[in-house]
Amino acid sequence: MGHHHHHHHDENSKNMGFAFFLNLSFTIVEIIGGLLTNSIAILSDALHDLGDSISLGLGWFLQRFSNKEQTNDFTFGYKRFSLLAxxxxxxxxxxxxxxxxTEAIPRLFQPESPNATGMLMLAILGVIVNGAAVFKLRGGDTMNAKVMTWHLLEDVLGWVAVLIVSIVLMFKDIPILDPLLSVGITVYILYNVIINFKKTMILFLEGVPEEVDMEDIQxxxxxxxxxxxxxxxHVWSLDGEQHAFSTHVVVTEDVTKEGTYEVKQAIKRIIQAYHFSHITVEIEYEGEGCIIEHAHQHE
Incomplete structure (x- = not known):
């Protein structure tokens, strides 16, 4: 079983590597194409793709990195590196x-005509390349792989939009469509990135993951x-998927050994629902004082 799982991770990582190189080479084609066709919509999609290439590259590298076992320097392992990515x-x-x-908005007021034929060729290429990458990555089970598949799927949609606009521009000269599409794509990217940024930031700063109800647990x-x-x-998350929990529980001083055992079992049952990957519970007896408070008093 373990062997199969490991193979699956290798497969995941291989697919990410493939998607990364595909995406990066295409991004370069796209930046050149956007400059040649004078299309700000293609350039904004190139930016989107560049972002995806960076995240695919980082994700691929960190996917391989984060699977390493814990060390004396990183006792929780390397999961947190994917948050950093x-x-x-x-x-x-x-x-x-x-x-x-800042580039696209002024163009709304002074639209320049892009090269529609060039746009069309790039758009067809874009749909094919990103489609191939989505096909490679689909079915990944880590947060990382899911986010990437979603990114690439958005790219495919972005290219479909460029395709439609370029076809319209071949028959009708409506140059404003290009910057309009660009602003649309960019605002959409920004909106999603900011939502994810906020979530990542909370986890990075050791905030409680949104699906965990602290008051309820307490x-x-x-x-x-x-x-x-x-x-x-305390509850915090290592990488958005694996959470850790620790607490000090004070029990009555006359409780028996069996009683303490029952308390521990009860705690386990409550915490199990949350699928924490690291759990630390300190049992203290009433009147014994807390190990942490003692440490502070002696300083």
């Missing part, structure tokens, strides 16, 4: 989108028989 990529895309908007723990109070309860 998401963060860097978001910043790149936000900066790029703002730059494209209340349930306090309802356990023989539990007097809890403190130092």
């Amino acid at each position: 998401a963060l860097i990529n978001s910043v790149v895309l936000i900066v790029g989108s703002v730059f494209i908007l 209340q349930k723990l306090l309802d356990i028989t023989n539990v007097k109070s809890i403190h130092h309860t």
Whole structure:
């Protein structure tokens, strides 16, 4: 079973590598094409693709990296590096989108005619290349692979839009369509990136993952028989998928060994629902004082 799983990860990583090189070489073609055809819509899509290439590259590299086992320097393993990749990529895309908007918005007022035939050829290529990458990556099970597939699918849609606009421009001279499409694509990218950026940032700063209800967990723990109070309860996420939980539970001083065991079992049952990958529970007896508080007092 373990062997099969490992093979699956290799497959995932290979597909990401393929999608990365495909995307990067195409991005270069696209930037040149956008400049030659004088189409700001193609340039904004090139930016989108460049962002995707960076995230595919980082994702691919980190996918291989994050599967490494924990070390003495990184006791939680390398999962957090994929969050770092998401963060860097978001910043790149936000900066790029703002730059494209400063180029595209003035063009709404002074539209220039792009080369429609060139646009059409690039758009057909775009649909094929990104379509191939989506086909390669679909079915990936990590957050990383899912986000990438979604990115590439958006690219395909972006190219379909460029395709339609270029066909219209071949028959009708409506130069404003090009910057309009560009602003549309860019605003859409920005909107999605900012939502993801916010989520990534919260996880990066060790915020509680949105699907975990802290109050609910604390209340349930306090309802356990023989539990007097809890403190130092923490929940954080390693990479958006694997979460960690730790808490100190104070039990009544006259509780038996069996009683303590029952408390632990009850805690396990409550926490199980959340699928934490790291759990630490410290049991303390009433009047014993907390190990952390003691440490502070002696400083």
